Amino acid sequence: MGAELRASEGIQRSPRVTFYFAGRPVQGHEGESVAAALYAAGIRHLRDAPRDGAPRGMFCAMGICQECLVEIDGHRLEACRANVTAGLDVKQVTSESSDGL
Numbered sequence: 001m002g003a004e005l006r007a008s009e010g011i012q013r014s015p016r017v018t019f020y021f022a023g024r025p026v027q028g029h030e031g032e033s034v035a036a037a038l039y040a041a042g043i044r045h046l047r048d049a050p051r052d053g054a055p056r057g058m059f060c061a062m063g064i065c066q067e068c069l070v071e072i073d074g075h076r077l078e079a080c081r082a083n084v085t086a087g088l089d090v091k092q093v094t095s096e097s098s099d100g101l
């Protein structure tokens with residue numbers, strides 16, 4: 001992704017760390033939401049809809065809609081309610097992994 005999407009002027013951020021999404025390294029700031037860090041990295045497709053497999057991603061950004069559901073270190077969580085930490089392993093919830101949703 002080209003331009004930095006985070007506001008920068010006058011903002012002090014926590015250290016930049018690397019975590020992983022679908023096995024790919026992503027940079028984020030420690031403590032920001034996983035959804036925000038992925039969005040800033042240009043990643044919008046967080047899961048597949050269970051019925052038709054359509055791509056889904058962050059919508060409400062406050063833990064209500066469940067559109068940002070991902071798997072983090074083996075647990076299904078809303079990406080907008082999980083904080084970035086170094087080495088976090090985030091996976092897409094795909095049609096194949098959505099059994100029972």
Ligand code: FES
Nearest residue numbers: 059061063066080
């Ligand atoms: S974007 Fe709605 S729950 Fe995360």
